[in-house]
Amino acid sequence: METLHIIGGGMAGSEAAWQAAQAGVPVALYEMRPRIGTFAHRTGNLAEMVCSNSFRSDDDERNAVGLLHWEMRAANGLIMEMAGRHRLPAGGALAVDRDPFSESVTARLRAHPLITIHDREITELPAEGQWIVATGPLTSGGLAEAIRAETGAESLAFFDxxxxxxxxxxxxxxxxxxxxxxxxxxxxxxxxxxxxxxxxxxxxxxxxxxxxxxxxxxxxxxxxxxxxxxxxxxxxxxxxxxxxxxxxxxxxxxxxxxxxxxxxxxxxxxxxxxxxxxxxxxxxxxxxxxxxxxxxxxxxxxxxxxxxxxxxxxxxxxNTFINSPRLLDDRMRLKSRPNIRFAGQITGVEGYVESAAMGLLAGRMAAAQILGRDLPPPPPETATGALVTHITGGADARTFQPMNVNFGLFPPIDAKGGRRGRKDRYKAYTDRAKAAFALWLG
Missing domain, CATH: 2.40.30.260 (Elongation Factor Tu (Ef-tu); domain 3)
Structure with a gap:
């Protein structure tokens, strides 16, 4: 069977590798660390948490990021599973013990019989094979230049x-x-x-x-x-x-x-x-x-x-990211190179959870294509679907900026002739999303 190649072993790349391998597709995962380090990373582990140790709110009934947690758990996401195992007390937030978390993700991926991990840098966009670029905000100079050369424009950027x-x-x-x-x-x-x-x-x-x-x-x-x-x-x-x-x-x-x-x-x-x-x-x-x-x-x-x-x-x-609304189709493929998908923070989503969710989706879509099927994106009523819809066409390419998941990305809820309070409205969003996501998974 054709191998899926994934560049980058952060949140998105790790989740993409897990989802594809669980679907039965062989995966080659390329991570340049520890051979080539960055100023922000301390280890060579996969899914290393660099900034905060928090996945933010875990409330899946009235919070958009908590809903995204729920969807990733429903899809048997590795990142959410390991976060749960290494959870720290943080009130209503999901905070984790960062080193054991990344060590566990690394161990689980290394133990998977369909995943091979290579510690080397990829500096070109390959012309053949199925690839996912999930290199995150600290994409290496060589690969960044290759992306710029292909897209014909400078990557957008902001500071983190x-x-x-x-x-x-x-x-x-x-x-x-x-x-x-x-x-x-x-x-x-x-x-x-x-x-x-x-x-x-x-x-x-x-x-x-x-x-x-x-x-x-x-x-x-x-x-x-x-x-x-x-x-x-x-x-x-x-x-x-x-x-x-x-x-x-x-x-x-x-x-x-x-x-x-x-x-x-x-x-x-x-x-x-x-x-x-x-x-x-x-x-x-x-x-x-x-x-x-x-x-x-x-x-x-x-x-x-x-x-x-x-x-x-x-x-x-x-922190660099591409102009996804202009460059990607709704399957997260580069329009000029359909054999290459992008996932994670480089697509213009912001946050650990959002990055991992885009990795989950890209991994499943790429695996489906290799297996001879087409997997459409989740409905925009779901948290995952709202994010991917936003970055692949919902946002204005002229003013595109990184975005956390939020209910403003979702299709509005019908008030059915009456006004809803904010808590009731958010609960309606999550109820609708869970039903839609379950159907998509099925």
């Missing part, structure tokens, strides 16, 4: 940022306290999954001043790409208005200071567990382009983090 990680035993728990926002979670562990650092108005104002004055990483001349709004550097948010952070990641709502319940904090910095041992915590929403020296100074102004030790400081990198 990484949040710092703190050693838990350096957080002052006489100031900070454990609580998930609104005490969300079914167990005590989940309800206390976050560490909260309170700020007075004076502390918040001083923090904003220091952050705005801190030395930042400067981009090279000619780099004019923007930021993805779902992952803005914290200082860029502050530049948009001094109160922006108080209505974003530092909002003080749903939290009560255990050390002083009668006093409402002016702002609250949250840290989320980053590993199963509970020894590492990432600062939620604190992606940054501040230089490393400035980061340690500014972040230690946060009450409770005055003596914090950093396991990793934040950073920023260029």
């Amino acid at each position: 940022a990484i949040a710092p990680i703190v050693h838990a035993d350096t957080i002052d728990m006489n100031i900070a306290w454990r609580q998930s926002r609104y005490d969300k979670g079914e167990t005590e562990e989940e309800r206390t999954a976050y560490i909260n650092c309170p700020m007075t108005r004076e502390e918040y104002e001083a923090f904003i001043d220091a952050m705005l004055a801190a030395e930042k990483t400067e981009f090279h001349p000619g780099e004019t790409a923007g930021y993805f709004d779902g992952c803005l550097p914290v200082e860029v948010m502050a530049e948009r208005g001094r109160e922006t952070l108080r209505f974003g990641p530092l909002k003080p709502v749903g939290l009560t200071n255990a050390h002083d319940p009668a006093v409402k904090p002016y702002a609250v910095v949250q840290l989320r567990r980053d590993n199963a041992l509970g020894t590492l915590y990432n600062i939620v929403g604190f992606q940054t382009k501040m230089k490393h020296g400035a980061q340690t100074t500014v972040f230690r102004m946060i009450p409770g983090l005055e003596n914090s030790g950093f396991a990793r400081l934040g950073g920023i990198h260029r």
Whole structure:
């Protein structure tokens, strides 16, 4: 049987390989790491989590990304299975212990009898055979040039940022306290999954001043790409208005200071567990382009983090993606080279889950073609279908930008003569999607 070739062993490539192999198709998976590294990756493992350790909300009844979790589980997705096995307490979010997670994905793929993993770089777009390009935001220079040469235009690009990680035993728990926002979670562990650092108005104002004055990483001349709004550097948010952070990641709502319940904090910095041992915590929403020296100074102004030790400081990198609405058909194939599909973040979806979902779909579509069948995309009423519809024609190619899954991508729900509340409307979206996705799987 013909072999499916997949370039890139991140979330999308790993899921695509798993789906195709489970369908009975031989897979050759090419991952350049660890032979050729990137500034962001630390290991040679597949599906390594680079930025956050969170797959975001796991609510599959009223949240679009939670619905996407449900669909991937229904499709026997490897990424969701391994995320569940290595889940960490995070309130209503699905956070994972990142190293055991990627190690488990790697082990499962290496053990599959139909999957062969090659640690080498691919720098050309092959003319023959069935291929999936799932190289993500850090596509190597050689392959990026080959894509540009084929598409006849520069890839679009934006900048993505990484949040710092703190050693838990350096957080002052006489100031900070454990609580998930609104005490969300079914167990005590989940309800206390976050560490909260309170700020007075004076502390918040001083923090904003220091952050705005801190030395930042400067981009090279000619780099004019923007930021993805779902992952803005914290200082860029502050530049948009001094109160922006108080209505974003530092909002003080749903939290009560255990050390002083009668006093409402002016702002609250949250840290989320980053590993199963509970020894590492990432600062939620604190992606940054501040230089490393400035980061340690500014972040230690946060009450409770005055003596914090950093396991990793934040950073920023260029993130490239193709103009999928112009270049791809609805089977995710490159129109000029139908033997090549694209999947993952390089297609213009944003987030671990969205990337893996596009890998799942590309893997199934490619496997179906090799097996002599045609697999249409899921209906646009589903989360997976809404995403692929958006990137393969639903979005305006002239203004195309990376997108997380959200209900704004779904066909509207018929209110049947009456107005729905937001929660009822979102529940209607998910009920409709689950029924449609089950039919598509069948």
